[in-house]
Amino acid sequence: xxxxxxxxxxxxxxxxxxxxxxxxxxxxxxxxxxxxxxxxxxxxxxxxxxxxxxxxxxxxxxxxxxxxxxxxxxxxxxxxxxxxxxxxxxxxxxxxxxxxxxxxxxxxxxxxxxxxxxxxxxxxxxxxxxxxxxxxxxxxxxxxxxxxxxxxxxxxxxxxxxxxxxxxxxxxxxxxxxxxxxxxxxxxxxxxxxxxxxxxxxxxxxxxxxxxxxxxxxxxxxxxxxxxxxxxxxxxxxxxxxxxxxxxxxxxxxxxxxxxxxxxxxxxx
Amino acid sequence: xxxxxxxxxxxxxxxxxxxxxxxxxxxxxxxxxxxxxxxxxxxxxxxxxxxxxxxxxxxxxxxxxxxxxxxxxxxxxxxxxxxxxxxxxxxxxxxxxxxxxxxxxxxxxxxxxxxxxxxxxxxxxxxxxxxxxxxxxxxxxxxxxxxxxxxxxxxxxxxxxxxxxxxxxxxxxxxxxxxxxxxxxxxxxxxxxxxxxxxxxxxxxxxxxxxxxxxxxxxxxxxxxxxxxxxxxxxxxxxxxxxxxxxxxxxxxxxxxxxxxxxxxxxx
Numbered sequence: 231x232x233x234x235x236x237x238x239x240x241x242x243x244x245x246x247x248x249x250x251x252x253x254x255x256x257x258x259x260x261x262x263x264x265x266x267x268x269x270x271x272x273x274x275x276x277x278x279x280x281x282x283x284x285x286x287x288x289x290x291x292x293x294x295x296x297x298x299x300x301x302x303x304x305x306x307x308x309x310x311x312x313x314x315x316x317x318x319x320x321x322x323x324x325x326x327x328x329x330x331x332x333x334x335x336x337x338x339x340x341x342x343x344x345x346x347x348x349x350x351x352x353x354x355x356x357x358x359x360x361x362x363x364x365x366x367x368x369x370x371x372x373x374x375x376x377x378x379x380x381x382x383x384x385x386x387x388x389x390x391x392x393x394x395x396x397x398x399x400x401x402x403x404x405x406x407x408x409x410x411x412x413x414x415x416x417x418x419x420x421x422x423x424x425x426x427x428x429x430x431x432x433x434x435x436x437x438x439x440x441x442x443x444x445x446x447x448x449x450x451x452x453x454x455x456x457x458x459x460x461x462x463x464x465x466x467x468x469x470x471x472x473x474x475x476x477x478x479x480x481x482x483x484x485x486x487x488x489x490x491x492x493x494x495x496x497x498x499x
Numbered sequence: 500x501x502x503x504x505x506x507x508x509x510x511x512x513x514x515x516x517x518x519x520x521x522x523x524x525x526x527x528x529x530x531x532x533x534x535x536x537x538x539x540x541x542x543x544x545x546x547x548x549x550x551x552x553x554x555x556x557x558x559x560x561x562x563x564x565x566x567x568x569x570x571x572x573x574x575x576x577x578x579x580x581x582x583x584x585x586x587x588x589x590x591x592x593x594x595x596x597x598x599x600x601x602x603x604x605x606x607x608x609x610x611x612x613x614x615x616x617x618x619x620x621x622x623x624x625x626x627x628x629x630x631x632x633x634x635x636x637x638x639x640x641x642x643x644x645x646x647x648x649x650x651x652x653x654x655x656x657x658x659x660x661x662x663x664x665x666x667x668x669x670x671x672x673x674x675x676x677x678x679x680x681x682x683x684x685x686x687x688x689x690x691x692x693x694x695x696x697x698x699x700x701x702x703x704x705x706x707x708x709x710x711x712x713x714x715x716x717x718x719x720x721x722x723x724x725x726x727x728x729x730x731x732x733x734x735x736x737x738x739x740x741x742x743x744x745x746x747x748x749x750x751x752x753x754x755x756x757x758x759x760x761x762x763x764x765x766x767x
Contacts, residue, residue: 366696449680
């Protein structure tokens with residue numbers, strides 16, 4: 231038994247190594263193709279800086295919205311049995327399988343000026359106020375598109391944690407007189423915290439790399455909706471060096487965040 | 500030796516197309532049958548054609564007609580912005596024929612010696628302003644675009660973007676950056692007007708025509724307009740040059756030209 235533990239199974243390690251190479255090789259290729267002599271110059275344009283700023287603002291906002299709406303949704307899906315629960319869960323996961331560009335078209339059909347929700351809403355607002363809502367071509371629209379694709383990652387991760395946690399602790403806390411909110415805050419949340427962090431990181435990473443839904447729904451306006459992936463996509467044609475430099479920044483930022491979070495939060499449990 | 504033979508064959512075939520097309524241009528049906536007969540040895544094989552997004556409708560039809568006339572041939576078309584297609588070809592993507600929306604992009608390929616033979620112009624196109632149906636913002640001139648709201652333009656890396664900047668510059672119109680949403684190619688640029696909330700855009704006449712009732716068009720005066728010239732060429736890397744040559748000849752020939760004309764393109 232001790233020898234088995236000391237010697238890792240070679241076949242498993244070998245397959246794992248293939249998987250690592252599968253991820254590492256494209257990255258190494260990208261690093262090799264980068265034009266390092268012009269790297270700083272490529273990044274130091276106002277368009278690149280704006281894109282990086284927008285990417286951070288939009289992805290963090292999308293993550294915040296994912297937590298705000300995803301937490302109650304995950305709790306409802308995990309704890310309340312209601313008819314059609316499987317259907318609702320399927321609906322939540324839809325953005326995972328929908329091609330993002332199609333997601334963008336779907337968002338347009340609901341939230342564009344002629345969309346299902348915004349059109350009647352604006353008609354109503356026009357009668358009673360002088361407000362007017364427009365999401366397309368705005369930074370809020372980019373956040374909406376990113377939330378659409380990021381939210382499912384948070385919900386599935388947290389829902390799984392809620393389902394597998396030992397509920398007896400919650401019951402004990404309740405019998406000791408804690409109200410529901412206290413139980414959630416003092417017992418449930420600490421128990422599922424690693425999953426909440428993991429879900430947030432997944433949602434954030436997905437939002438950061440979001441392209442299709444954003445360009446389709448929010449458009450591609452410099453300084454307003456042109457996030458890093460959009461800037462990369464356009465730069466790929468005329469200035470591949472700039473595109474690679476921007477991609478490496480995107481990779482670098484996400485790698486730093488994910489690695490540091492893993493060490494601090496995920497492995498502690 | 501073999502290759503020059505097949506090229507000769509293709510040239511003879513294409514001359515056959517021209518002849519049959521000229522003699523019976525008013526009898527489209529018989530012309531098609533005539534073609535099938537005249538190409539006694541239809542070309543076979545598989546080719547990939549990298550074609551500009553603005554050619555989507557026309558090249559789809561041309562491909563179908565071509566395959567009907569050459570049942571042994573398989574033609575795959577890869578549509579995209581000419582800039583993207585050029586990058587793909589340069590990095591070794593397997594393509595046999597390139598059909599672009601501007602000469603500058605094709606010149607990049609010829610400068611890098613990636614073409615089997617010099618490119619030929621097979622169509623021209625002009626640009627037009629498209630607006631939401633009914634033109635709710637009352638756009639009448641290029642100058643109106645500067646203040647109308649969010650305008651959809653192709654990115655500068657796509658030919659339609661270069662033409663649009665050229666047109667706007669020529670007319671002395673500057674649209675603020677914060678009012679411009681950039682499309683990757685002409686189709687996405689158009690979609691921002693048809694499906695999205697852009698109030699107007701500048702696209703090719705052909706794309707505006709294909710969009711039908713989904714847009715209203717506002718013509719750009721000829722003096723201010725740009726003429727997009729579409730070059731086509733067979734790539735040096737092709738592994739089925741006979742078929743590639745035959746396809747290019749078909750596009751340049753009467754059948755191909757008739758389809759392009761119906762889609763709103765002008766003759767070269």
